[in-house]
Amino acid sequence: MGVDVELIRIEQQGTSPRRRRESQVAAIGDVDFHLATVLERVQRQGRTPMLDRIDPYGLLELTSVEMSQFLSELGVLVESAEGAGEERILDAVRRLAERCRDSATLCLRFVGD
Incomplete structure (x- = not known):
């Protein structure tokens, strides 16, 4: 089971979820x-609360606002590689993640199998 990563551009006028448009970047x-x-190796050790939310069978979207913490925790993964x-x-x-951090219209999506 792999965890795919997608960079998604979100366009939304107003607050209605029906007006949300997504395109994969x-x-x-x-x-x-x-x-x-490597996620399995470091998750649930109390060092990476954001990475702990990534489910190998589910879906998780992180916004550009969350990228600073994500990039910090990604360093823990790099150390464990x-x-x-x-x-x-x-x-x-x-x-x-760096591209996502630099644009409020992007999000990072983790897609489990």
Whole structure:
């Protein structure tokens, strides 16, 4: 089971969820389960409350406002990475998170299998 990551642009006029429009800007497929593996290694240790919310079977959206904390916790994942595959996917996730942080219209979505 992998955890895919999507960078989503959200356009919404007003407050009605029916007026919400989403378009995918970029995506990272966790086909080799590297992200899921490193997440499992660090979750539930009390060091990464935001990352603990990522469910390998569910969906989680994080807004640009949450990216500072997310990027900080991502550093814990980087420290726990074992091998080039895990390092590559974490670097790709970091780049998407930085793009998200810099634009209020973007969100980062984690999609479990």
